[in-house]
Amino acid sequence: MIDISLVLNGKKITDTVDADSLLIDFLRDHKCYSVKRGCETSNCGLCTVLMDDTPVLSCSMLTARANGHKIYTLEGLTEEASEFVGFIADQGADQCGFCNPGFVMNTIALLRENPDPTDDEIRAFLAGNLCRCSGYEGQLRGIRTFLDSRKKEA
Amino acid sequence: MVTIDNYVRAQSLEEAYELNSAKNSRIIGGMLWIKLSNNKIKTAIDLSDLGLNRIEEDDKQFSIGSMVTLRDIELNESLNAYTNNSIRNSVKDIVGVQFRNMATVGGSIWGRFGFSDVLTVFLALDSYVELYKGGIIPLSEFVNMKRDKDILVRIIVKKTPLKVSYSSVRNQRTDFPVLTCATSVIDGVYKVAIGARPKKAMLVTDSDNILASGVNETSISAFAEYVANNIPTSSNLRGSSEYRTHLIKVLTERNIKNMEGIS
Numbered sequence: 241m242i243d244i245s246l247v248l249n250g251k252k253i254t255d256t257v258d259a260d261s262l263l264i265d266f267l268r269d270h271k272c273y274s275v276k277r278g279c280e281t282s283n284c285g286l287c288t289v290l291m292d293d294t295p296v297l298s299c300s301m302l303t304a305r306a307n308g309h310k311i312y313t314l315e316g317l318t319e320e321a322s323e324f325v326g327f328i329a330d331q332g333a334d335q336c337g338f339c340n341p342g343f344v345m346n347t348i349a350l351l352r353e354n355p356d357p358t359d360d361e362i363r364a365f366l367a368g369n370l371c372r373c374s375g376y377e378g379q380l381r382g383i384r385t386f387l388d389s390r391k392k393e394a
Numbered sequence: 395m396v397t398i399d400n401y402v403r404a405q406s407l408e409e410a411y412e413l414n415s416a417k418n419s420r421i422i423g424g425m426l427w428i429k430l431s432n433n434k435i436k437t438a439i440d441l442s443d444l445g446l447n448r449i450e451e452d453d454k455q456f457s458i459g460s461m462v463t464l465r466d467i468e469l470n471e472s473l474n475a476y477t478n479n480s481i482r483n484s485v486k487d488i489v490g491v492q493f494r495n496m497a498t499v500g501g502s503i504w505g506r507f508g509f510s511d512v513l514t515v516f517l518a519l520d521s522y523v524e525l526y527k528g529g530i531i532p533l534s535e536f537v538n539m540k541r542d543k544d545i546l547v548r549i550i551v552k553k554t555p556l557k558v559s560y561s562s563v564r565n566q567r568t569d570f571p572v573l574t575c576a577t578s579v580i581d582g583v584y585k586v587a588i589g590a591r592p593k594k595a596m597l598v599t600d601s602d603n604i605l606a607s608g609v610n611e612t613s614i615s616a617f618a619e620y621v622a623n624n625i626p627t628s629s630n631l632r633g634s635s636e637y638r639t640h641l642i643k644v645l646t647e648r649n650i651k652n653m654e655g656i657s
Contacts, residue, residue, distance in 0.1 A: 281430060295495060
């Protein structure tokens with residue numbers, strides 16, 4: 241067992257975990273249910289969280305490795321997400337919605353890194369977020385509409 | 395499924411080496427490949443505290459720590475300026491940004507995986523590996539060595555004047571490649587690294603001097619044929635041996651034309 245201390249959604253957490261505990265399980269144990277278990281082969285992006293502001297796959301990250309770091313899940317970033325998720329919903333982009341939290345987390349990372357991405361840059365950045373209901377065009381339209389509306393407001 | 399009994403963040407390379415000498419100990423890089431394996435790991439050794447997550451540069455070389463991520467080399471402007479964006483092109487379709495934020499250059503090179511875009515592109519450069527006990531050796535030599543208990547510390551890329559180009563074929567973006575191809579010319583010597591054949595990448599040089607008397611459509615085509623004849627391929631669910639051999643010719647031609655500015 242390993243003692244760890246990390247900052248989860250702005251709150252300091254200390255705990256004891258198994259050496260092979262995965263971050264996704266640790267986060268769900270701490271009631272962060274937005275973090276979804278999908279492919280478990282590091283491919284689908286459902287389990288995306290931000291570690292020190294960088295998007296990572298919590299299904300493939302040892303909890304011990306997150307020791308001393310700052311972790312954000314969607315539960316801690318609802319205000320930032322609320323700026324654009326309505327635009328995605330308006331496009332009917334997500335049907336079952338299971339991919340949505342990981343998709344939103346990675347979109348937050350994208351917009352922090354590149355506030356005015358082109359459509360190709362959006363596609364490239366979000367290529368690691370799989371959605372099996374849609375053809376991704378709805379999500380792209382939603383983000384594009386959000387970016388365009390933000391420009392109009394400026 | 396992988397199980398881990400102990401997790402240690404090594405505080406020195408010597409500590410990591412000693413821990414790794416024990417049976418069933420493993421150095422973990424991004425841990426993305428290990429996670430997919432069936433492994434009972436006694437001690438997982440994490441190199442995160444050893445400052446190996448930096449790309450250092452001087453006027454002679456790039457020194458890439460083994461814990462540098464694929465995303466780091468994708469975004470490093472200097473490395474990509476030197477390689478004509480070949481590094482960026484080699485990693486941009488590897489799964490997604492989140493994956494590339496975790497996968498390490500050291501893990502990719504140490505693994506000598508057949509599917510590796512990273513191994514392919516570095517093979518075409520004037521590159522070396524720095525091993526903790528084994529010292530600095532050319533990557534072209536390291537790629538054929540058996541895995542042992544040494545530790546990959548850095549990948550060194552000499553700033554030798556060169557031209558380089560990279561391309562791959564995938565059935566779908568983010569999938570494993572069907573074939574990877576990196577070409578370069580260093581001191582007038584043309585080299586081609588082919589990976590995902592599907593075995594690990596291998597290097598072929600223009601030892602018959604096919605391009606020595608001039609680089610044109612005819613000589614490029616002849617060289618591509620020579621490369622295809624000297625790189626063994628085999629079949630798997632992503633593509634047949636015949637298809638891969640055909641791709642070797644196509645990608646070699648394209649890359650050399652791209653390097654030489656021939657449209």
